[in-house]
Amino acid sequence: MNHGFAAGRRYFLQQAGKAASLLLPAGLVTAASKGEVSVASSKLSNKNYPFSLGVASGCPRQDSVVLWTRILPDPLQASSSGVLALNVRWEVANDEGFTQIVKQGKADAVPQLAHSVHVEVTGLQPERWYWYRFMLGDAISPIGRTRTAPAPASMPAHLKIAAASCQHWEFGSYCAHQHIANAQPDLVAFLGDYIYEWGPYALQHPKVAQRSDECFDLAQYRARYAQYKSDPQLQAAHLAAPWLMTWDDHEVANDYANLVDERLDRNFAARRAAAYQAYYEHMPLPPSVLMGQQFTQMRIFGRYDWGRLARFYVLDDRQFRATEACPKPGQGGSNSVTSACRERLDPKRSILGTVQEAWLKEELTSSKANWNIVLQQTLMAQNSQVPAFGAEEGRFWTDGWDGYPHARARLLRDIAASGVKNPIVLSGDVHTFYASELVQDFHQAVSKNNPIIATEFCGTSITSTSRPQARTERYMQDNPHTKFGRSDLRGFMLLDITPQQTTNTFVAMEDVTRSDSLAKNLARFVLEDGKIGVHKA
Numbered sequence: 242m243n244h245g246f247a248a249g250r251r252y253f254l255q256q257a258g259k260a261a262s263l264l265l266p267a268g269l270v271t272a273a274s275k276g277e278v279s280v281a282s283s284k285l286s287n288k289n290y291p292f293s294l295g296v297a298s299g300c301p302r303q304d305s306v307v308l309w310t311r312i313l314p315d316p317l318q319a320s321s322s323g324v325l326a327l328n329v330r331w332e333v334a335n336d337e338g339f340t341q342i343v344k345q346g347k348a349d350a351v352p353q354l355a356h357s358v359h360v361e362v363t364g365l366q367p368e369r370w371y372w373y374r375f376m377l378g379d380a381i382s383p384i385g386r387t388r389t390a391p392a393p394a395s396m397p398a399h400l401k402i403a404a405a406s407c408q409h410w411e412f413g414s415y416c417a418h419q420h421i422a423n424a425q426p427d428l429v430a431f432l433g434d435y436i437y438e439w440g441p442y443a444l445q446h447p448k449v450a451q452r453s454d455e456c457f458d459l460a461q462y463r464a465r466y467a468q469y470k471s472d473p474q475l476q477a478a479h480l481a482a483p484w485l486m487t488w489d490d491h492e493v494a495n496d497y498a499n500l501v502d503e504r505l506d507r508n509f510a511a512r513r514a515a516a517y518q519a520y521y522e523h524m525p526l527p528p529s530v531l532m533g534q535q536f537t538q539m540r541i542f543g544r545y546d547w548g549r550l551a552r553f554y555v556l557d558d559r560q561f562r563a564t565e566a567c568p569k570p571g572q573g574g575s576n577s578v579t580s581a582c583r584e585r586l587d588p589k590r591s592i593l594g595t596v597q598e599a600w601l602k603e604e605l606t607s608s609k610a611n612w613n614i615v616l617q618q619t620l621m622a623q624n625s626q627v628p629a630f631g632a633e634e635g636r637f638w639t640d641g642w643d644g645y646p647h648a649r650a651r652l653l654r655d656i657a658a659s660g661v662k663n664p665i666v667l668s669g670d671v672h673t674f675y676a677s678e679l680v681q682d683f684h685q686a687v688s689k690n691n692p693i694i695a696t697e698f699c700g701t702s703i704t705s706t707s708r709p710q711a712r713t714e715r716y717m718q719d720n721p722h723t724k725f726g727r728s729d730l731r732g733f734m735l736l737d738i739t740p741q742q743t744t745n746t747f748v749a750m751e752d753v754t755r756s757d758s759l760a761k762n763l764a765r766f767v768l769e770d771g772k773i774g775v776h777k778a
């Protein structure tokens with residue numbers, strides 16, 4: 242989404258911090274510009290330490306998990322890894338002290354993949370915590386904690402999952418990630434905008450802020466990930482639990498759709514492939530996500546089971562979508578349109594693409610899980626401007642699901658027709674806490690003919706800025722299916738799932754500019770088994 246940003250004291254403080262950080266030895270930049278709280282700061286201060294970006298794990302199955310690291314001694318110098326392939330050792334243990342090593346091996350870190358390492362460890366026991374680390378020469382990585390999913394037939398008593406999105410580096414500290422780590426979840430779901438392809442706003446005029454420092458090629462995207470991942474609080478959230486992840490637009494370019502960006506750049510396919518490669522190089526994804534040559538496509542959508550307690554559907558609504566309806570003249574990307582834009586209402590348009598739509602329908606139909614949780618990037622509930630109910634009037638932002646109303650109706654129809662129990666949609670992108678009831682027809686009130694099909698929770702942003710709360714209040718009035726909205730706070734969501742109920746807490750940071758910010762529980766919603774909706778506790 243586009244971000245309004247008022248130039249002010251904050252901006253200059255950030256710039257002052259940045260300038261100062263350049264004078265410090267490599268590795269101290271993170272601590273200097275983002276504060277002190279740190280798991281790995283002692284490691285970061287060593288210029289030759291090869292694990293400056295930490296470690297991560299992801300995509301847990303009942304018998305496997307993916308381990309990740311990238312060899313990069315200096316987060317700000319890609320050349321600090323050298324030009325040779327490196328052979329990295331890895332270990333998985335039953336205990337934090339590594340007295341019981343259950344799996345170990347070696348993996349190549351090759352310069353063609355930025356010396357990243359992706360190890361898919363198989364043959365693990367279901368529903369267990371493990372500890373893992375990498376070694377290169379005498380150096381030992383930070384120790385990560387990870388776990389496997391429960392066996393398919395089992396009904397685990399409890400699952401705790403944190404969900405987050407949107408972490409523009411320049412807009413705040415990663416204190417929310419420290420609170421995610423402290424919560425010790427079983428899983429972390431990241432719902433997009435892990436990086437932003439543009440850096441701080443450069444002031445061209447007192448009132449006009451322009452994006453600066455934009456990534457276009459592989460070296461630039463890699464450098465951006467390294468900068469973000471040097472943050473010890475982000476590293477802490479990776480050390481705490483395995484992640485499930487999807488991307489949104491800013492991992493590539495603002496508002497991009499499929500192979501079209503807002504500039505209508507003729508070389509956008511190459512730019513997207515570079516961005517996808519950098520994403521792969523920095524995420525705990527299995528090599529099986531790679532399809533085809535040169536990162537032209539990546540299959541990151543997928544299904545993950547947590548015994549019979551929960552099934553997660555990770556969606557990708559960027560890579561395969563139809564381009565946004567009725568763009569501004571001579572541009573691609575989003576627009577705010579009225580019902581005069583007929584293209585938006587074309588039933589043929591898809592946001593997931595036909596292959597992913599059919600796949601999702603299959604996965605829903607075969608689900609025996611008690612909770613069916615869709616993890617995806619953009620807001621699904623209608624979020625139009627005026628009027629609340631009635632004819633299809635109003636203004637619609639075309640980049641989210643509002644730009645694809647028939648695809649949304651199809652998805653919700655498929656959910657309803659599948660008969661899955663307790664469907665929940667988790668979302669990102671709009672930098673706002675929202676709790677909404679998802680229905681077939683958003684122009685009508687909930688009724689017998691227009692029942693609540695699923696509950697949507699949107700988890701604000703880790704740092705990225707949003708609209709003023711007064712505007713969100715007006716959106717709430719215009720969109721009665723949305724029951725809760727807070728755009729003035731940063732944070733994440735924490736879901737506690739048991740067979741009987743799911744509790745979702747909106748966790749807000751008191752002051753995102755401080756890395757030692759306290760967190761507060763802003764609101765809590767309880768969903769009893771069989772009673773989908775928005776019920777504030």
Ligand code: FE
Binds near residue numbers: 242408491670
């Ligand atoms: Fe964002």
Ligand code: CA
Binds near residue numbers: 489670
């Ligand atoms: Ca976005």
